[in-house]
Amino acid sequence: xxxxxxxxxxxxxxxxxxxxxxxxxxxxxxxxxxxxxxxxxxxxxxxxxxxxxxxxxxxxxxxxxxxxxxxxxxxxxxxxxxxxxxxxxxxxxxxxxxxxxxxxxxxxxxxxxxxxxxxxxxxxxxxxxxxxxxxxxxxxxxxxxxxxxxxxxxxxxxxxxxxxxxxxxxxxxxxxxxxxxxxxxxxxxxxxxxxxxxxxxxxxxxxxxxxxxxxxxxxxxxxxxxxxxxxxxxxxxxxxxxxxxxxxxxxxxxxxxxxxxxxxxxxxxxxxxxxxxxxxxxxxxxxxxxxxxxxxxxxxxxxxxxxxxxxxxxxxxxxxxxxxxxxxxxxxxxxxxxxxxxxxxxxxxxxx
Amino acid sequence: xxxxxxxxxxxxxxxxxxxxxxxxxxxxxxxxxxxxxxxxxxxxxxxxxxxxxxxxxxxxxxxxxxxxxxxxxxxxxxxxxxxxxxxxxxxxxxxxxxxxxxxxxxxxxxxxxxxxxxxxxxxxxxxxxxxxxxxxxxxxxxxxxxxxxxxxxxxxxxxxxx
Numbered sequence: 001x002x003x004x005x006x007x008x009x010x011x012x013x014x015x016x017x018x019x020x021x022x023x024x025x026x027x028x029x030x031x032x033x034x035x036x037x038x039x040x041x042x043x044x045x046x047x048x049x050x051x052x053x054x055x056x057x058x059x060x061x062x063x064x065x066x067x068x069x070x071x072x073x074x075x076x077x078x079x080x081x082x083x084x085x086x087x088x089x090x091x092x093x094x095x096x097x098x099x100x101x102x103x104x105x106x107x108x109x110x111x112x113x114x115x116x117x118x119x120x121x122x123x124x125x126x127x128x129x130x131x132x133x134x135x136x137x138x139x140x141x142x143x144x145x146x147x148x149x150x151x152x153x154x155x156x157x158x159x160x161x162x163x164x165x166x167x168x169x170x171x172x173x174x175x176x177x178x179x180x181x182x183x184x185x186x187x188x189x190x191x192x193x194x195x196x197x198x199x200x201x202x203x204x205x206x207x208x209x210x211x212x213x214x215x216x217x218x219x220x221x222x223x224x225x226x227x228x229x230x231x232x233x234x235x236x237x238x239x240x241x242x243x244x245x246x247x248x249x250x251x252x253x254x255x256x257x258x259x260x261x262x263x264x265x266x267x268x269x270x271x272x273x274x275x276x277x278x279x280x281x282x283x284x285x286x287x288x289x290x291x292x293x294x295x296x297x298x299x300x301x302x303x304x305x306x307x308x309x310x311x312x313x314x315x316x317x318x319x320x321x322x323x324x325x326x327x328x329x330x331x332x333x334x335x336x337x338x339x340x341x342x343x344x345x346x347x348x349x350x351x352x
Numbered sequence: 353x354x355x356x357x358x359x360x361x362x363x364x365x366x367x368x369x370x371x372x373x374x375x376x377x378x379x380x381x382x383x384x385x386x387x388x389x390x391x392x393x394x395x396x397x398x399x400x401x402x403x404x405x406x407x408x409x410x411x412x413x414x415x416x417x418x419x420x421x422x423x424x425x426x427x428x429x430x431x432x433x434x435x436x437x438x439x440x441x442x443x444x445x446x447x448x449x450x451x452x453x454x455x456x457x458x459x460x461x462x463x464x465x466x467x468x469x470x471x472x473x474x475x476x477x478x479x480x481x482x483x484x485x486x487x488x489x490x491x492x493x494x495x496x497x498x499x500x501x502x503x504x505x506x507x508x509x510x511x512x513x514x
Contacts, residue, residue, distance in 0.1 A: 061489065073427050074462075106462075106491070106493065108492075110491075153360060180506050290405070294406065295403075295404060298402060305401060306401045307405055
């Protein structure tokens with residue numbers, strides 16, 4: 001039984017190699033073995049090869065969406081189909097333009113790896129801690145005289161040499177693996193992931209997320225029929241999503257919906273297919289292209305700049321102070337109200 | 353449980369803030385103390401806040417008075433393309449290591465990087481009489497040349513229209 005991971009890899013190989021692989025496979029059957037062994041596909045491969053609709057290449061199709069930002073003169077916009085989730089068998093509505101500096105960047109797999117590893121590790125706090133010889137209880141006294149007893153000389157019964165003694169170089173306390181990659185590297189990682197999805201035919205642009213029924217089978221059927229893959233990540237902008245799609249994706253493990261600010265490299269690599277709405281594409285292009293034309297930050301970008309929408313500094317300080325007081329009071333009251341009865345007296349006596 | 357405690361303490365805090373501000377003579381509303389409030393002068397503060405985007409330079413025909421030369425409107429018809437940096441300059445940089453190892457770095461190269469490498473080597477052969485060793489990095493789109501040639505390379509690229 002081929003695992004899903006291997007199946008994904010084979011699909012990816014199919015998507016990239018295309019017809020040339022089949023041609024080479026035939027030539028290897030005739031005894032020439034031109035194809036290296038890692039690219040030869042087994043004849044009993046499970047799963048239908050996807051019937052890929054050719055990418056829109058002719059220029060006579062009406063373009064339903066042009067890029068807002070200026071495209072450099074030597075580059076042409078990437079194009080892909082605009083689809084609809086309205087019905088299972090609906091044809092693509094047309095062609096959309098995608099900005100080449102977001103969807104056709106050079107594929108730097110090293111940057112993608114670095115961003116993925118960072119995403120996994122920067123949040124990690126390992127709580128492993130073992131007692132050293134100072135912390136293990138006991139061991140203050142010299143067990144026997146230095147000379148005369150005939151036994152080896154020791155200073156304490158809890159040294160690392162002893163059974164039951166402390167660990168010499170063990171993990172010490174909660175340790176953090178926090179580090180930050182430069183902002184531009186993380187932005188480039190997102191652009192490369194989007195480019196990779198588009199290049200491997202796993203990116204689908206959708207006009208809106210309205211589906212006719214809140215039935216999960218409808219969406220699963222649609223995904224299977226259109227051969228979008230095993231897992232789908234749906235991205236939209238804004239606070240409100242249509243109720244149907246929310247209900248459908250709530251209990252599904254493989255089809256997930258996130259707002260556009262939550263788009264990250266790990267989720268894009270984890271899910272096989274990425275579905276963006278037109279609004280999400282506009283938002284992502286705007287945010288990711290800004291990093292190509294921005295100054296180095298004089299002060300953090302969270303604070304107001306003349307062309308960035310931000311809270312005012314004054315309001316932020318007031319809100320911050322209020323929030324600190326609220327958190328402190330709530331912590332104190334929760335501690336007092338939820339402590340066991342025999343402790344409440346002692347907690348109340350502590351100075352607040 | 354903690355959510356209700358938090359919302360309770362939020363209302364308590366906000367009520368306390370309002371009451372403090374109303375009764376403290378220093379923070380009573382300015383109108384009750386005989387002042388006129390106006391927000392018209394805030395524009396003097398707003399114009400001090402810097403922008404976050406680098407502005408596109410105004411259109412110049414030929415070199416600007418400072419010596420800056422804009423890129424040509426149509427990209428040159430060569431198999432490679434060299435973009436401008438974010439401050440609209442030619443991306444040629446000089447580097448020095450260990451005090452005596454000079455090199456020139458050519459960045460932001462797209463397209464056929466080996467054609468540009470050949471071009472650069474021919475140009476520097478004509479300039480100095482010997483071919484300088486170069487290091488081509490296809491993945492990052494950069495060429496590092498041994499020796500300091502940043503002025504000459506910049507002039508050549510500007511002449512070509514990059």
